[in-house]
Amino acid sequence: MKSNSFLVRLVRLRNQLGVFWPLMVSQVSILGVVILAVYGYMVLEGWSMADAVYMVVITLSTVGFGEVQPLSTEGRILTSFLILAGVGNFAFILGAFSQLLVEGKFFHVIGSRRVLKTIGKLKDHCVVCGYGRIGSVVVKEIVAEGQDVVVIEHDPEAIALLQEEGILYIEGDATSDEVLAQSGIVNAKNLITALSEDAANVYVVLSAREMNGSLHIVSRASSHERVSKLKQAGADSVILPNHIGGLRLAQSVLRPTVTSFMELANRRATLDIQMEELTIGEDSSLVGKDLIESELRPKFNLIVIAIKKQGQDMVFNPDGRTVLEAGNTIVAVGAQEKLKDFSLLL
Template identity: 30%
Template structure:
């Protein structure tokens, strides 16, 4: 309702200004014609008399004497005052609105400056919304670029979310924002040409930026790669959630570790303490490359506590997990997302004090080689 009202007001404002200018021109013509035929002035003096009367200057060099002349002069003066005041008020209102928009933009930029770090999301369509939901779940700061004003009106802004109603392909600001404080630029528009242009614009100014781009057509993968995209994703194939996970790749850590079931909650407390999200757990069967994967997707310590209490109350399920741990010889990997590499280092250092860490970011083949030793 609000966006419809704003659109109607803007359309109405344009029509009002246009109509006001037409009426001023009509009144000016009326003044010239009346001055020539009623006041008996020549064309030049008619223009002069019309202007000074409409502006209520009235130098007194031409004084109406007859009744018809007085009526003409009065209508011309009143009409001029009313119309000029009307149009001036409309123009002033328009200027105030523009100043308000500028002030709003300044507040947005101040909010961005106060963010420690953030993600830039270009495009808030079907895929962009899914990516935004994943970012929001992890309490990430997000700057959204969306050129559709109606869509922008529906996005709720807060201290962690800034919406810029701009076309990212025509914005010089995006190259500045994609600097050191930007964790990742996620380009999720459905137009591959626009995505390519955005990648080029950002990469030209930010050689170290991590850029993940959506590609609707497979033949555009190589073009986007050459333009400077670090990852190209087809949401039609893997979905918006994986687009988010690819964007966080510099901040995704795979820790292969060994511990028993009784230490699950202690490990999760450490992960949660450092503000990291446990995305999933991979259980490595000895000699088998593809692990058993269980999605977790939480950073809330209460989730870990609830799971541990559930195992306490359900011994059969706890026995099942213990049997799984025996099969994999307590070896499993955690896929963890976090704010930055420094935090990951602190996390690893603390985990090493309590558990046996087998490796960091090991490949499947490396893990298979290690687990084969457990086959009797």
């Protein structure tokens, strides 16, 4: 049983070290050769430890120095084995390291560790699972807003694109708890699951909700039947891309002017105007004031479309006497520069 347990731990260690396993084995091997050789000289020749260590060092380094003391026949045999074992180990180390360089694994591993270190420092970032047709659009929008994002992807072609665009990513399966943890899910603020399979999205939502109870989760679904499953798993909202895309196409024909107005929500609209949501902080000077007192219209020329109070339904076209409270989210339309100025008050 003990031998089996040792083998299991050894296999786990090998999996953890990955491409560095041959280097570790060679280092342990050369260390073992040195210890046995020192012990051999001390026993066979009766030398002190200092003399034995020095003899081993000059022998393995092949510097050509003479023997510390005259060797017996047994000592010469030991020296011969030491030379063969040392040369063999050094050749193995050189071969393993050369393989890492030639295959590019060394720099890949070093780069991956740097990425993990960078991700570990992130706070309130967004994690996106999947960099396909939908996920790539999501990531580009988040990056355009200047927010931190980490992508989880396993497809080599998608990973190549992420590398070209300089986007932080974790290579692996998003349904793996270990991969989710590497993305900094514990410190993340938002999670978007844009995987093609609904079952995978459900699993990711379940795992992420368990790791971070305060995480805001948005998930993709392929049909209405899957919406309830994802919400039961812990998703705050579920989006059906095909359904939304169909509605948008229909509205572009039925209500083209309204559709053009909704384009204002896109920051890259051609007009210098956009729709934005702004949350009032606890220390904001607007807390306790109504919309008239806030002077949103005369000072910033903003139109308030709706106000979302915590725990209540959204109020559209709010009255001028509506009192603003900490935590309220204001949906407003106006010039981009004016929206930025107003956000400073929040």
